Amino acid sequence: MAKLISIDELKEGMELELPVKNKFGQILLSANLKLEEKHKLIFKMWGIDNFYIKDTGASDEKNQYSEEQIIQAKNSLEKRMGWTPKNMIERDLYEMGLQGILEKYY
Amino acid sequence: MNVTEKIMSGVNNLPTLPTVYSSLTEAIENPKTSSDKLANIISNDQVSVFKILKLVNSPFYGFRGKIDTISQAILHLGFNEVKNTVFALSVINFFSKDKILLNFRPVDFWAHSIAVGIVTRIVGAEIGEKNLENYFLAGIIHDIGKLIFLEYAHDEYVKVLELVESKRCFIKDAESEIMGIDHSHAGQLLANKWKLPQSIQNSILHHHKGIVGNETDLLVASVHVGDIVSRMxxxxxxxxxxxxxxxxxxxxxxxxxxxxxxxxxxxLINDFSQTIRLMLVD
Structure with missing residues (x-):
């Protein structure tokens, strides 16, 4: 039950569904961590734009996929992109592409 | 003869536009031409009539079975949109679908192009563009230069596709490296020869950058986004x-x-799967 959000959408009390990693794959924050307001600043310092939180919304289309499937789909998309979303419309594009891969291959 | 010269010569020797499109363009330039006369010109090509009616009644255009004749299609979509659809169908038939090079199949190429046409038109509608008639066509023919390469620089294009595989690079970069020009330039040469509107020529030439110099060009920007969405x-x-x-x-x-x-x-995915069936099946 993962939902991709941007740092602008971070709210106190949200829980990380997947670990936050840097571009070298090193874990910066572990899964299940409860986020606080200070994490916005930390993410900005680390250059992290998006991360996965736990989402309890039953309508989320990604709910039907496992954490592993989401990670695989994410890796596959990012390998083809070679760039990271820099604004909310590009995050929408990314989200759309991710959902497309999950539906097509998993 | 180098590759660029080969391409220029190939484009110069290409046949002119499909007859039905030329007749329609001439007819529309005459203010006295009635819509019945225009419908008659299109009706001479029964394959086009069948496909156009299927397309306008598909969910993409949203008329869902309400349009039975070309005259009605012209009434609902406008003459230029119908003319552009005739043109798009003619161009798809103009190039051979059998020239398969490595993993590059013209059918997949057209599927991508049609997807870009669909996204471009949907983006145009989203941004409130009232004059949508060129959006679908601009998306469909934005990559037409690739087919010029396939037709007139077959051996070099094999090298291009091999380079794409080995370097995992964009095809436009491999084209520039091997051939000296990329498909946006080759496509614009053809669009110019066919005297397509400047807006369409711009969308072919500038779809990688998404902008034309410092000018705001909604069509070029929409095709740029259409390409990215379709690839994604x-x-x-x-x-x-x-x-x-x-x-x-x-x-x-x-x-x-x-x-x-x-x-x-x-x-998008639903419109895509229905539209490729309508446009690519002979």
Whole structure:
């Protein structure tokens, strides 16, 4: 039950569904961590734009996929992109592409 | 003769536009031509009539079975949109679908092009563009230069496709490296020879950058986004499987609302699967 959000959408009390990693794959924050307001600043310092939180919304289309499937789909998309979303419309594009891969291959 | 000269010579020797399109263009320039006369010109080509009626009654245009004749299609869509659809169908038939090179199949190429046409038109509608008639066509023919290469520089294009595989690079970069020009330039040469409107020529030439100099061009920006969305969703195959980074200036030009892309994804995929069936099946 993962939902991709941007740092602008971070709210106190949200829980990380997947670990936050840097571009070298090193874990910066572990899964299940409860986020606080200070994490916005930390993410900005680390250059992290998006991360996965736990989402309890039953309508989320990604709910039907496992954490592993989401990670695989994410890796596959990012390998083809070679760039990271820099604004909310590009995050929408990314989200759309991710959902497309999950539906097509998993 | 180098590759660029070969391409120039090939384009110069290409036949002129399909007859039905030329007749329609001439007819529309005459203010006395009635819509019945225009419908008659299109009706001479029964294959086009059948496909156009199927297309306008598909969910993409949204008329859902209400349009029975070309005259009605002209009434609802406008003459230029119908003329452009005739043209798009003619261009798809103009080039051979059998020239398969390595993993590059013209059918997959057209599927990508049609996807770009669909996304471009949906983006045009989202941004409130009233004059949508060129959007679908501009998307469909934005990569037409690749077929010129396939037709007139076959051996070099094999090298291009091999380079794409070995370097995992964009096909436009491999084209530039091997042939000296990329498909946007080759396509514009053809569009110019066919005397297509400047807006369409611009969308072919500038679709990688998404902008034309410092000017705001909604059509060029929409085709740029259409290409990225179609690649992201893997609709068809444009010759490489990479997703280019959008030019950030297009977001200022288009002002697309947040949530738009995830919301339209299912509709895009549905429109795509129905439209390729209609346009690519002989």
């Amino acid at each position: 969703l893997e609709l068809g195959y444009p010759g490489d499987n990479l997703v280019p980074e959008p030019n950030h200036k297009v977001w200022d030009i288009l002002k697309i609302s947040k949530g738009f892309f995830p919301q339209v994804r299912k509709r």
